[in-house]
Amino acid sequence: MSATSQHTHPTPRVVPAAPRPTRTGRRRSGAVARAPWLLLTPFLALFALTFILPIIVAVISSFTKVTRRGLFGEAGITSSFAGFSNYAQALADGNFIASIGRMLLFGVVQVPVMIVLCTILALLLESASARWPGFFRAAFFLPYGVPGVIATILWSFLYVPGLSPLYSFASVFGLSPDFLGPNTVLWSIANIVTWSYTGYNMLIIIAQLKAIPGEVYEAAKVDGASPVRVAFSIQLPLIRPALVLTTIFSIIGTLQLFAEPQVLQSVSPAIDSQYTPNLSAYTTAFAYNDYNVAAAQAVLIALVAFILSFAFLAVTNRKSS
Amino acid sequence: MTPLTRRQIMRAGLGAAALGLLSGCATPGTRTVNAAPVIPPAGGNVTIEYWSWLKDLQPVADIWNAANPNVQVKTVWIPSGNSGGYPKLYSALAAGGGPDLAQVEFGVIPSFMMVNGLVDLSRYGAAEFAGRYDKTLWNQVSYAGGVYGIPQDSGPMALFYQPAVLGKVGAAAPATWDEWAGVATELRKTKTYMDCFPLADASFFTALTSQAGARWFRAEEDGWVVNMTDDATMKVARFFDNAIDKDIVQTGFGAYSPGWFAAAGSGEIASLTSASWGDALIEGVQGAAGKWKVAKMPVWGSSGYGSSYLGGSTAAVLANSKHPREALEFAAWLTSSHAGVDAEIKNCGIGWSPSPGFIGTTRQKPSAFFSGQNYNEEIFAPAATEQNPQWSWWPSQQQSFNILSDGFRKKASGTTLVDSIAMAEQQIMTVFRNSGLNIRKESA
Numbered sequence: 001m002s003a004t005s006q007h008t009h010p011t012p013r014v015v016p017a018a019p020r021p022t023r024t025g026r027r028r029s030g031a032v033a034r035a036p037w038l039l040l041t042p043f044l045a046l047f048a049l050t051f052i053l054p055i056i057v058a059v060i061s062s063f064t065k066v067t068r069r070g071l072f073g074e075a076g077i078t079s080s081f082a083g084f085s086n087y088a089q090a091l092a093d094g095n096f097i098a099s100i101g102r103m104l105l106f107g108v109v110q111v112p113v114m115i116v117l118c119t120i121l122a123l124l125l126e127s128a129s130a131r132w133p134g135f136f137r138a139a140f141f142l143p144y145g146v147p148g149v150i151a152t153i154l155w156s157f158l159y160v161p162g163l164s165p166l167y168s169f170a171s172v173f174g175l176s177p178d179f180l181g182p183n184t185v186l187w188s189i190a191n192i193v194t195w196s197y198t199g200y201n202m203l204i205i206i207a208q209l210k211a212i213p214g215e216v217y218e219a220a221k222v223d224g225a226s227p228v229r230v231a232f233s234i235q236l237p238l239i240r241p242a243l244v245l246t247t248i249f250s251i252i253g254t255l256q257l258f259a260e261p262q263v264l265q266s267v268s269p270a271i272d273s274q275y276t277p278n279l280s281a282y283t284t285a286f287a288y289n290d291y292n293v294a295a296a297q298a299v300l301i302a303l304v305a306f307i308l309s310f311a312f313l314a315v316t317n318r319k320s321s
Numbered sequence: 322m323t324p325l326t327r328r329q330i331m332r333a334g335l336g337a338a339a340l341g342l343l344s345g346c347a348t349p350g351t352r353t354v355n356a357a358p359v360i361p362p363a364g365g366n367v368t369i370e371y372w373s374w375l376k377d378l379q380p381v382a383d384i385w386n387a388a389n390p391n392v393q394v395k396t397v398w399i400p401s402g403n404s405g406g407y408p409k410l411y412s413a414l415a416a417g418g419g420p421d422l423a424q425v426e427f428g429v430i431p432s433f434m435m436v437n438g439l440v441d442l443s444r445y446g447a448a449e450f451a452g453r454y455d456k457t458l459w460n461q462v463s464y465a466g467g468v469y470g471i472p473q474d475s476g477p478m479a480l481f482y483q484p485a486v487l488g489k490v491g492a493a494a495p496a497t498w499d500e501w502a503g504v505a506t507e508l509r510k511t512k513t514y515m516d517c518f519p520l521a522d523a524s525f526f527t528a529l530t531s532q533a534g535a536r537w538f539r540a541e542e543d544g545w546v547v548n549m550t551d552d553a554t555m556k557v558a559r560f561f562d563n564a565i566d567k568d569i570v571q572t573g574f575g576a577y578s579p580g581w582f583a584a585a586g587s588g589e590i591a592s593l594t595s596a597s598w599g600d601a602l603i604e605g606v607q608g609a610a611g612k613w614k615v616a617k618m619p620v621w622g623s624s625g626y627g628s629s630y631l632g633g634s635t636a637a638v639l640a641n642s643k644h645p646r647e648a649l650e651f652a653a654w655l656t657s658s659h660a661g662v663d664a665e666i667k668n669c670g671i672g673w674s675p676s677p678g679f680i681g682t683t684r685q686k687p688s689a690f691f692s693g694q695n696y697n698e699e700i701f702a703p704a705a706t707e708q709n710p711q712w713s714w715w716p717s718q719q720q721s722f723n724i725l726s727d728g729f730r731k732k733a734s735g736t737t738l739v740d741s742i743a744m745a746e747q748q749i750m751t752v753f754r755n756s757g758l759n760i761r762k763e764s765a
Contacts, residue, residue, distance in 0.1 A: 068757035071465050071540050072434040072716060074355065077757075089755060095727065161573070162583025178573075182733055266404075267579055269521035269572070272730065273723045286408035288720045289436050290756065291415075 062086050062295035086296035095274040096297060100255075100304060102186065103276055107254040107308075110190040115247055118198045119239075122205035123231050137206065141199035148196060148259040155192045156267050180268035188268075189260050197253070201246040208242035209235060244316050248309050255305045258282070277301045354640040355441040355467070362646040368393045369648050371636070372410065373424035374401040375669035384664055385654055392647045402426055402634075403719060414438045414640060421642035422652060426634045427461045428524075430469050431716040433637065435756065440638040441467035445646045453657040457708040458675050462635055464713075465540065470635030471652040474665075474672030476596025477704035478528060478629045479696075480616045481603055486513060486591040494592075494616035498560060501619045505569035508591055514584070515591050518561055519575035520732060523725035524631060525594075526561070530554045531712045532629035533621045538715035544759025545715060549746040551763075556621060558738040565732055572732070577602050585609070594618060596631040597701045598672040604690050615696035618704065627707030633672055673705060716758065721749045 037044075065082030069075040090096055121140055125133045143151065158164045159179040170177050179188045212235065220230050258278040265271045273287065274280035281301065285294030371382065371394055382394040397420065399406040407429065413419035414436060425433055433439045447468040451459055458472040482494050490507035505515035519525050530537070533553035539546040564570045574580035576593055584590045586607040593599060603613055618628045636652035638645045655661040657676040665671040666681040674680050684697040715721070728741025746762075753760040 066757060068435070071545065071758070072431060073437070073757070074353065074434070074465060077353070077437070157579075160579045160583075162580050162587070180573075182730065267574070269519065269575060270730065272521070272727055282408075283723070286411055287403065287723075288717060288752075289411055289432065293755075 058295045058298055061292055062299050064292050066292065082292065086293045087300070089293050090296045090300060093274075093280075095272070096277065096280045099274050099277045099280050100301075103255055103257060106186060106190060106257070107251055109187075110193060111247060111250045111254060113190075114194045114198050114201065114250060115243065117194065118201040118246070119205055119236075119243065121198065121202045122209060122239075123235060125202075126206060126209045126235075127227055127231075129227075137203070140202055143196050143198075144200040146196070148192075149263050151196050152192055152260045152263040155188070155195070156264055159188055159264075160267050180264075180270060182270040185264065185268045185270045189257070189264060192260050192264075193253075193257070197250070201250070204246050205239055205242045208239045212238050240316075244313070248312060251308050251312060252305050255301060255308070277304075353437050355437075355444070359444050360643065360645055363644055366391050366393070367644045367647055368395060369422060369642075369644055369651060370394075370420035371396045371422040371424075371648075371651075372399045372406075372420040373397075373422075373636075374399055374406050375424065375665070375671060377668040378665075380668050381655065381661065381664040382651075384660055385651060389651075392644075392651065394651055399424075402429065407719075410639070411436065411438070417641060419639045419641050421638060421644055421648040422636050423639050424473065424634050425470055425637040426632065427458070427470075427472075427475075427630075428714040428718040430462060430635065430637065431464065431714055432718055434464065434469060435716045438640050439469045440640060440642060440645045441469060442471070442638060442645070442649050443468045445638075445649050447471070447649060450649075450653045450657065453653070453676050453678070455675055455677050455705065455708075457630070457710045457712075458633070460710060461712070461714060470637035471649065471656055472675035473634050473636045473652075473656045474598070475633035475675055475705070476598050476631045476672050477701050477708070478532070478594060478596050478618045478631050479700045479704055480592055480594050480618055481599060481613055482592035482616060483588065483612050484614055485612060486588050489513070494614075495619050496617070498619045498621055502560070502564060502569065504591075505564065506567065509567075509569050513589055513591055514571040515569060516593055517571040517574060517576055517581065517590065518565060519726075520572050520729040521726050522575055523722040523729065525576075526557065526725070526729070526738075527722070528629040528631040529557045531626075531709045532618070533557050533625040534709060536709075536711045536713075538713060539763075540713070544761065545753060546763050547715075547746060547750060547760055548763035549749075550743055553621070553625065554742060555739060558742055562732075562738045565738075582606055596633075596672065597697070597704075598632065598670075600688075600691070600696070601670050610690050611692050614691055614694055615700045617700060626709045628704035630708060630712075633675075673701060677705065717749070717752050717756065720752055721745070724748045724752070 063082055063084075063086070064079050065085060066077060066079050068077050124130060125137055125140075130136075146154070158166055161167055161178075161180075164179075166179075167177070178184055216234055216238075217230065220234055225233065256278055257276045261271050261275045261279055262282075265273075265275075273283040277297065278301065281294045281297040284290050284297060369392060371378070373396060376398070378396040378398070382396050386393050399409050402424075406424070410419060410423050410425075410433075419438075425439075430439065443466070450471070451468075454472050455475070458475055459468075462468055462470040462472060480494055484493075487493065487504065487508075489511050490504065492504040492507065495501040495504050501515065508515050527537075530553055533556055535549075535551055535553040535557075537547060537549050537554070539548075561570070565572060571584070571590065574584075576595060576599075581590065582605070585593070585603070586609065593603070600615075603609060606613075620627060636656060638648045638652070642648055655665065656674075657679075659679055659682075662671075662674045662676065662679055662681050663683070666674075666683055674684075680697060680702055685695075687693045687695040688697075724745045725742070728736065728745045729738060731741060732738060750760050750762070
């Protein structure tokens with residue numbers, strides 16, 4: 001601290017009065033130390049109020065239990081410490097566990113498909129032979145600009161029998177698909193999600209591709225490398241950080257899937273009120289009014305997301321070292 | 322002592338604010354409003370807010386506002402119940418706010434009572450209005466000696482059918498469910514379904530068991546008594562197990578879904594057993610004018626009742642209302658006065674009037690859409706009197722319905738409805754116990 005203050009305010013060597021400069025110095029150093037906090041205050045206050053505090057409240061709530069007397073609790077209601085009983089109840093709920101399992105299955109299939117797809121699109125658009133890359137980049141990105149709810153409504157009209165032209169198209173080939181059945185609706189949702197987010201992930205990868213210095217490409221050209229060779233030996237290794245980032249975002253996004261199944265529920269009887277973990281927590285909290293178990297579910301969802309993200313990071317880091 | 326720095330003050334302030342917020346964050350809905358003193362009627366002018374998913378309700382409220390300058394009513398539209406309205410109301414209640422009045426379906430009243438969300442209107446003179454309402458409906462808003470909502474509309478059930486489609490197999494509207502199954506089997510040979518059975522929405526099945534004479538929940542001194550495996554329920558479950566196995570009902574979509582509208586328009590669905598409010602929705606089927614008629618709901622042989630209620634809602638006074646008496650008076654005017662009922666029918670297309678004395682002026686006339694049939698007076702008015710008076714709703718109704726439909730969905734993988742109901746009953750009992758309520762299975 002004092003080192004910085006001396007640096008910013010050098011005292012003249014000829015003046016021997018020691019205490020005064022140190023006092024001003026200390027005050028200065030205090031001001032310098034305070035400044036970032038002061039500037040951070042608006043952020044920190046909001047961050048604490050809207051992020052840290054709700055998390056603390058949710059965790060506390062997840063350890064609370066409500067007991068009622070009478071037919072509706074009209075004879076008295078008490079809240080008490082519950083230990084892990086809310087967690088036990090959440091974990092004993094087969095539908096909640098099934099929803100996490102469903103999202104894992106969804107993630108195992110949808111995330112790789114989307115990452116491969118967006119990588120291919122990015123490589124194609126950044127290749128030397130691409131035509132109108134600006135137009136196609138915007139076109140691929142466009143679905144991301146459509147809100148998830150609207151995207152789902154758009155797609156639902158392509159999924160509903162009797163309204164969708166896809167059914168009559170498929171019947172030409174003797175197929176009778178069922179996009180909204182119990183076994184297929186998950187992949188219909190995966191299709192919507194892929195449609196929405198591929199372009200967004202593609203942009204992140206393109207940004208990283210653009211950061212590859214031109215000399216590397218020139219060197220490859222001098223060595224006579226084919227475009228495929230360039231992609232596999234130069235581009236893919238160099239965009240690894242972007243791939244890791246988009247994969248982690250996608251894993252977290254998968255666990256937080258909410259709007260698409262919620263909207264598609266109205267046309268597909270196969271989607272129940274606990275189809276995804278978030279839908280499950282939402283239903284528990286706001287339809288069943290069981291805020292405490294919902295809080296426990298939310299904490300569990302966060303834990304699973306943490307574990308998956310860190311496991312993925314650990315695996316990719318081990319590979320690189 | 323060193324003077325406090327700004328940072329220390331700030332820190333202390335943040336800490337205090339955080340503590341204050343944390344202590345304010347007790348689990349919502351754990352304070353009882355009905356133990357608090359009665360709020361006397363206000364002397365001066367008051368404004369009442371009514372949250373409802375009825376469209377164009379404000380013009381109706383304006384009729385009241387013109388006659389009652391002291392009690393002005395402001396309506397706010399919310400999404401319908403389970404599609405977002407209830408979460409919104411619950412959140413508002415949890416935050417200590419919310420409107421004076423809210424639209425709450427009959428079956429959901431106990432769930433709102435569980436979070437102490439409703440005012441007991443018997444403390445504000447609800448008894449003086451009781452005589453205006455259908456007894457079955459009044460019974461469904463009365464719990465534990467209190468009154469927790471004013472019936473607003475209901476849905477007596479009947480059979481909407483397309484005579485031309487039934488005519489393909491030479492059938493008329495079936496009078497019993499057995500006849501219904503016979504007609505459905507014949508229709509299936511012509512690639513037509515009689516009706517759909519909604520696997521995802523248990524309210525239809527529940528309404529049919531009520532018609533058959535079931536009484537799932539009973540409130541006793543020592544807690545709730547459940548019986549979802551009685552003969553009436555099992556009869557309905559076996560009937561639809563059979564119908565689904567024989568593929569004579571459509572299970573791919575439910576009534577009023579986009580797929581249903583398409584099928585109803587093209588004549589692939591012959592009929593619809595539904596509530597009186599279904600008439601407006603059927604009028605939305607493309608090219609349907611003159612193709613539909615209404616018949617009495619099929620009955621379960623000699624036992625049970627002539628009809629059942631499907632849907633229907635109340636105007637309930639919410640816990641944080643500052644003017645419960647004024648809200649009650651408005652609700653009673655809205656739902657039982659001629660002016661209120663007629664305006665609600667005209668502007669909001671409300672369901673069946675809860676007041677047996679007056680079904681609404683426009684509903685006393687024949688309908689051009691239904692080929693000149695005076696179906697409201699002929700079919701629905703009698704249906705409203707042929708109800709199961711013992712049926713009563715219970716807390717966590719929505720969760721119970723979800724548990725039931727989760728079981729119904731397993732029908733595709735071979736579980737019968739009969740088995741899934743027995744399992745659902747166990748799960749629902751667990752739900753009751755988890756929320757701290759006493760429940761036991763009906764013995765014998």
